[in-house]
Amino acid sequence: MDRYEGFHEFVRDRQQSLMRTAYLLTGNAHLAEDLLQTVLTRVASHWAKLARNGNPEAYARKALVNQTISWRRRKQVELPGVEPPERGHSHDEATLRRLALRQALGRLTPKQRAVIVLRFYEDRTEAETAQLMGVSLGTVKSQTHYALSKLRALDPQEAYR
Numbered sequence: 001m002d003r004y005e006g007f008h009e010f011v012r013d014r015q016q017s018l019m020r021t022a023y024l025l026t027g028n029a030h031l032a033e034d035l036l037q038t039v040l041t042r043v044a045s046h047w048a049k050l051a052r053n054g055n056p057e058a059y060a061r062k063a064l065v066n067q068t069i070s071w072r073r074r075k076q077v078e079l080p081g082v083e084p085p086e087r088g089h090s091h092d093e094a095t096l097r098r099l100a101l102r103q104a105l106g107r108l109t110p111k112q113r114a115v116i117v118l119r120f121y122e123d124r125t126e127a128e129t130a131q132l133m134g135v136s137l138g139t140v141k142s143q144t145h146y147a148l149s150k151l152r153a154l155d156p157q158e159a160y161r
Contacts, residue, residue, distance in 0.1 A: 007047045010056055011040060018060055024117045025068045027106050035071075039063040062132045065118070069110040104154040112147035115140055 018039070022032035043050065043060050050056040105113055111133070118129040119140075130140045 003048050004044065006051050007044055010043075014057055014060070018057075018064065021061060021117060021122065022064055022068075024105075024121055025064060025110075025114060027102060035064060035067055038067055058132065061118075062134065065114045065133050068114065072110040104151050107154060108147050108150060111135075111139075112143050112150065115143040116147050116151075119144060 015036075019032060019036055022035045022039075023029060026032045026035055039060055042063055043056060046054075046059070047056070050059055105116065108116065114133060115129060118124045118132060119126070124132065126137055126140045126144075130137045133140065135143075
């Protein structure tokens, strides 16, 4: 039996979804690629055990969150904010809202950003988010509260949409 049997299929089937999550966690396409590559290397090294009695996707998502937080802690990677658009260019309302949201997400702490991505983009429950992040349910609730408060303070016009 091949040690990596099923790994290539897992990557083929889940890569796009994991890449979207990595992008939302980092806010940068190149960093997201690096993040996903790092995590998939870790998944591959544990593949035999994960394929036999684990949940490879849950492990990969948790590793994405943990690696993002680890990079920020070690200051190996500066997660970018988004610069406001230059004057004189015409942007529609939806584009400006997306840019403002990306900029606001860039100002959250890594844990706050992870909670927002998992809870509202991936539509995870508080319990699932806590499990994926390896934190308590209370931490998820408090980080969600602080993150939403910070987002509202950064862009009060969007607070109640």
